[in-house]
Amino acid sequence: MSESSNNQFEVAIIGGGPGGYVAAIRCAQLGLKTALVEKRKTLGGTCLNVGCIPSKALLHTSEQFVFAAHHAAEAGVEIDGQVSLNLETVMKKKDKVVQQLTGGVDMLVKKRGITRFDGHGKLLGDGKIAIDDKEEITAKNIILATGSSVVDLPFLPQDGETIVSSDQAIAFDSVPENLVVIGAGAIGLELGSVWARYGSKVTVVEFLPKVAAGYDDDVSKLLERSFKKQGLSIHTNTKVTGTKEIDGKLNVVAEKKGKELTFPADKVLVAVGRKPYTENLGLDSVGITPTDRGFIEIDDHFKTSADGIFAIGDIVRGPMLAHKAEEEGVAIAEMIAGKAGHVNYDVIPNVIYTEPEVAGVGITEAQAKDKGIAVKVGKFPLTGNGRAIASDATDGMVKIIACAETDKILGGQIVAKGASEMISEIVTHMEYGGSAEDLGRTVHAHPTISEAIKEAGLAVDKAAIHSL
Incomplete structure (x- = not known):
């Protein structure tokens, strides 16, 4: 040297x-x-x-x-x-x-x-x-x-051909008839969505009780409903245990509530973390x-x-x-x-780029409860947003979590088309210590999906205009 x-x-x-x-x-x-x-x-x-x-x-x-x-x-x-x-x-x-x-x-x-x-x-x-x-x-x-x-599963080693990571799943040379995705986090949901749109029968298997585990239950449930409407088969509370051949075809074997489940697979995407x-x-x-x-x-x-x-x-x-x-x-x-x-680690946004997208920043309502923090929550569904209705994009909502005493914004979650772009507004208000009222009194162009952020901010004090 x-x-x-x-x-x-x-x-x-x-x-x-x-x-x-x-x-x-x-x-x-x-x-x-x-x-x-x-x-x-x-x-x-x-x-x-x-x-x-x-x-x-x-x-x-x-x-x-x-x-x-x-x-x-x-x-x-x-x-x-x-x-x-x-x-x-x-x-x-x-x-x-x-x-x-x-x-x-x-x-x-x-x-x-x-x-x-x-x-x-x-x-x-x-x-x-x-x-x-x-x-x-x-x-x-x-x-x-x-x-x-990527994290590997000891009982399901990746071979780069049939059992793959995201590295290979972004470069398939043909659309797999059956794709099993292990893990319902960002990578699994995004790539599962891609191949479902291209024609794969996609099955998502998740060990945890819900998809998109880092978000509140109401947000995760909304997402899961949307994915199922798009044709993805989702199995939560399900533990993958290995693979076996059935009638000459590879199957992923899983266990749910003591029962064995099998899912046929031409490709298996392991997306359980990094x-x-x-x-x-x-x-x-x-x-x-x-x-x-x-x-x-x-x-x-x-x-x-x-x-x-x-x-x-x-x-x-x-x-x-x-x-x-x-x-x-x-x-x-x-x-x-x-x-x-x-x-400022308190305001780092997280996004899953599916359709609809989901984005979040700060603490969730569940985390606030676990920490003993008293909060007020404001929600606004996209079914009440004019731009969302005009754009066939009503699957979604905005949720704001604010301190019950000071009204300071502690977190926010968005399910919407373009949520990845919209979350920056909540991040910005949180960066300077803004309140839900600040968010609710910020003028938004009409009609935009981002108006749902304003309405959710107002909803923290039950003052949303376009909500019953």
């Missing part, structure tokens, strides 16, 4: 995903000589390459397909001939989106003068990093941003010991137990979300540069 003055940096970041590349750009903006180490050929991590972005491209095109094939005529749009799916073109479109965005990140990194190293980064101690055991760099400050990987990725990172060489769940412990300034080494994103506490990692990337860069970096 070789080292020169060109390989000495003020900051070196291992991992080029949303947390890592954002940290690198912010470091460079602040005048720090910065290195970025990434083992993929392209930057952007899981999110841009095989996660957030390609899945959203598939969600978009599948929504268009469903409209054209099943809803256009009732909307007065007549399409001559049969609507058919060209999956090869769909995948090319998805890949083009990914290439555009990963290429854009690469250009941003180059324009900022960040030195990029291709290869697997490994800590050696004393501020040194080996890259594929061929090259060595040194940095005064090292940021670990290596992200996460785990921190720190494989061969050299943590032992610097005295860092991950927790039992694999996370790296940090203090409130992202410092690990090793001097000069920081960690952000999916490998540390908090939700495994790209935007959370981005905010941490900015914050740690500013801290290293001597500025007051900060992340």
Whole structure:
């Protein structure tokens, strides 16, 4: 391994995903000589390459397909001939989106003068990093941003062909006749929705009592009803135990209330979560010991137990979300540069990009009850919203949770077409400590689905205008 003055940096970041590349750009903006180490050929991590972005491209095109094939005529749009799916073109479109965005990140990194190293980064101690055991760099400050990987089921190992993760489920070369999805979280529901729209018979199996477990029961129940109307078969309180062959066909075996259930499967998507990725990172060489769940412990300034080494994103506490990692990337860069970096973890939104979408921020009503916090709740259904009715998008609601004593907004949940965009309004009000009344008195354009947020804010004090 070789080292020169060109390989000495003020900051070196291992991992080029949303947390890592954002940290690198912010470091460079602040005048720090910065290195970025990434083992993929392209930057952007899981999110841009095989996660957030390609899945959203598939969600978009599948929504268009469903409209054209099943809803256009009732909307007065007549399409001559049969609507058919060209999956090869769909995948090319998805890949083009990914290439555009990963290429854009690469250009941003180059324009900022960040030195990029291709290869697997490994800590050696004393501020040194080996890259594929061929090259060595040194940095005064090292940021670990290596992200996460999919969780496997010991009794159902993934083979990448039949038993797959989301990495393969965004790239099927044909539409599976039967798709079994294990896990009713964001990944399972989103990709299950995609393939159901394209014609798969999709069965979602969830161990927990409800889908979208991070949301309140009324929100989850509304979502489940909507998914079932779209043709997804959903089994909650159901434990997958393995697979077996029946009449020459693979079946997923599960147990519910002591009874065995079997689901035929051409493909099985395992979507039971993600785990921190720190494989061969050299943590032992610097005295860092991950927790039992694999996370790296940090203090409130992202410092690990090793001097000069920081960690952000999916490998540390908090939700495994790209935007959370981005905010941490900015914050740690500013801290290293001597500025007051900060992340407000109370206002990080979470979204499931199905149709309808579901988005939430802050605490739920159930969490408030568990914590003994007295709250007032305001709800508004989209059945009372003019734009939703005009857009055939009445499956949904907005829910605001406010402190019973101060009226401060503690949380909000939205089920709606475009909920991912709408949630930012609640986040913004919470960021400055706004009240439900502030939300209810904010002027909204009419007609918009976002008016439901205003009405829910008013409903906290039983003052909603368009609700009985």
